[in-house]
Amino acid sequence: MSLKPILLGFLENPSSGYDLKKIFDETVRFFWSAELSQIYPTLHQLRSEGLVVSTRERSEKGPDREVYSRTPAGTEELQRWLAAGPVNHTERFAFLAQLFFLGQAEDLDLTRSFLQQLRARFADRLQVLRSIDDKEREEQPGYPESLTSRDFHAYLTLLCGLNRLEASVAWCDESLRLLEKRELLHHGGKKTTRDERGVLND
Amino acid sequence: MSLKPILLGFLENPSSGYDLKKIFDETVRFFWSAELSQIYPTLHQLRSEGLVVSTRERSEKGPDREVYSRTPAGTEELQRWLAAGPVNHTERFAFLAQLFFLGQAEDLDLTRSFLQQLRARFADRLQVLRSIDDKEREEQPGYPESLTSRDFHAYLTLLCGLNRLEASVAWCDESLRLLEKRELLHHGGKKTTRDERGVLND
DNA sequence: GCAGACTATATAACTTATGATATAGTATTC
DNA sequence: GAATACTATATCATAAGTTATATAGTCTGC
Numbered sequence: 177m178s179l180k181p182i183l184l185g186f187l188e189n190p191s192s193g194y195d196l197k198k199i200f201d202e203t204v205r206f207f208w209s210a211e212l213s214q215i216y217p218t219l220h221q222l223r224s225e226g227l228v229v230s231t232r233e234r235s236e237k238g239p240d241r242e243v244y245s246r247t248p249a250g251t252e253e254l255q256r257w258l259a260a261g262p263v264n265h266t267e268r269f270a271f272l273a274q275l276f277f278l279g280q281a282e283d284l285d286l287t288r289s290f291l292q293q294l295r296a297r298f299a300d301r302l303q304v305l306r307s308i309d310d311k312e313r314e315e316q317p318g319y320p321e322s323l324t325s326r327d328f329h330a331y332l333t334l335l336c337g338l339n340r341l342e343a344s345v346a347w348c349d350e351s352l353r354l355l356e357k358r359e360l361l362h363h364g365g366k367k368t369t370r371d372e373r374g375v376l377n378d
Numbered sequence: 379m380s381l382k383p384i385l386l387g388f389l390e391n392p393s394s395g396y397d398l399k400k401i402f403d404e405t406v407r408f409f410w411s412a413e414l415s416q417i418y419p420t421l422h423q424l425r426s427e428g429l430v431v432s433t434r435e436r437s438e439k440g441p442d443r444e445v446y447s448r449t450p451a452g453t454e455e456l457q458r459w460l461a462a463g464p465v466n467h468t469e470r471f472a473f474l475a476q477l478f479f480l481g482q483a484e485d486l487d488l489t490r491s492f493l494q495q496l497r498a499r500f501a502d503r504l505q506v507l508r509s510i511d512d513k514e515r516e517e518q519p520g521y522p523e524s525l526t527s528r529d530f531h532a533y534l535t536l537l538c539g540l541n542r543l544e545a546s547v548a549w550c551d552e553s554l555r556l557l558e559k560r561e562l563l564h565h566g567g568k569k570t571t572r573d574e575r576g577v578l579n580d
Numbered sequence: 581g582c583a584g585a586c587t588a589t590a591t592a593a594c595t596t597a598t599g600a601t602a603t604a605g606t607a608t609t610c
Numbered sequence: 611g612a613a614t615a616c617t618a619t620a621t622c623a624t625a626a627g628t629t630a631t632a633t634a635g636t637c638t639g640c
Contacts, residue, residue, distance in 0.1 A: 178475060182475050185475070188482055188578075192588075203478075204475060209468060213627085236636080239633090240589085242589070254578060258476055262492065265470065268380075268409060268467065269469070270465035274465065275538075276531055281457075290460070293464055321563060325486075327481070328560060329481030332553050333477055333478050335549060339546070339552075344541070347542070354522070381596080394617095394618075395618080415621080439617055439618090441603090441605045442618075
């Protein structure tokens with residue numbers, strides 16, 4: 177489970193479960209997310225393991241807050257996670273499975289449409305990341321040289337996203353190019369009829 | 379759940395659960411995997427939904443095989459999955475969370491070592507994909523132009539992996555370069571002592 | 581005063597996935 | 611003939627994650 181060490185990471189500053197949800201959505205949403213229904217029980221677990229402690233505080237804006245803080249044992253646990261090296265996350269890409277099985281259809285139009293949708297999504301996300309980068313460049317003079325250690329590391333994660341999304345868009349374009357070439361080679365521009373479309377082989 | 383349509387995809391050819399596990403490991407392991415303990419119950423579910431049928435067959439190499447085949451309803455279900463467009467898979471990258479929290483450590487050596495390990499892993503996987511590509515190029519004259527539709531789509535998924543891994547390696551290199559620049563700027567080449575290393579801020 | 585938005589915690593039901601273990605037939609090697 | 615490896619199916623316990631729902635306090639606008 178990576179959620180525990182991630183919560184420990186955020187609990188450098190004391191926060192409630194509700195706070196943590198917002199922090200997730202504001203900072204690491206591009207590579208990690210969690211629902212409140214997962215955060216609350218996990219905080220209870222961390223507390224029972226002595227990695228965090230909590231205090232009940234009155235809130236001016238709503239019901240009482242249960243505010244969690246990392247204990248020294250929690251900091252050690254986080255440290256162990258970081259020192260153990262990159263987590264081997266077997267990434268799953270359902271869209272590649274879909275593309276793979278589109279090979280069973282006779283209709284290359286399905287593949288083209290699929291790749292175009294994929295490209296649009298990657299391009300959208302790329303634009304979001306770029307606008308974040310642009311905004312930070314504007315606000316911080318000397319960005320990224322003058323960043324704090326925390327912001328520098330956050331910047332590296334942003335760079336990773338930019339990099340991968342650019343590669344993904346380029347791959348879509350390359351795939352669409354190969355598709356076009358293939359259609360010319362195999363069909364000489366022949367148009368498919370309605371009957372030929374969307375049929376998988378049995 | 380993407381496993382059901384993926385199994386349906388493979389069941390273009392009748393296979394047992396055991397076969398399917400091997401097919402996963404041989405074809406889509408780079409973007410999807412499944413354990414036998416997940417495959418067997420899922421096949422039972424698909425059968426109860428009428429999307430596959432099964433027959434018991436005697437095996438020469440071991441116990442009886444339960445061989446599953448896709449029904450027309452199963453083919454339709456697969457078709458729906460493919461026609462619905464790319465599955466929105468919120469990808470999670472634990473290694474980016476780790477990098478993010480390495481910002482809490484004073485020690486940039488930890489970050490360097492982390493990025494170096496990451497680079498090595500990406501480079502290893504890239505080499506595996508490249509050797510697969512090279513092998514197919516050797517075996518198939520006119521590759522990739524002369525591929526069947528299935529192999530062409532498989533080739534696109536391979537290209538995606540090559541593309542993303544190349545981008546990942548490049549990102550690691552870029553990050554290591556920025557790290558070095560940062561160390562020179564902030565510390566003027568100052569060496570950290572043992573006491574300063576690996577300590578997170580509380 | 582009440583509707584709607586936001587703050588705040590919590591749990592139940594369900595889905596998805598992994599790891600461990602049990603069972604048992606076949607084939608190969610020592 | 612015993613050990614090992616491979617073929618083959620199955621179940622259990624557990625973990626990880628999502629969706630829906632319940633409860634309740636505060637604040638703003640109408």
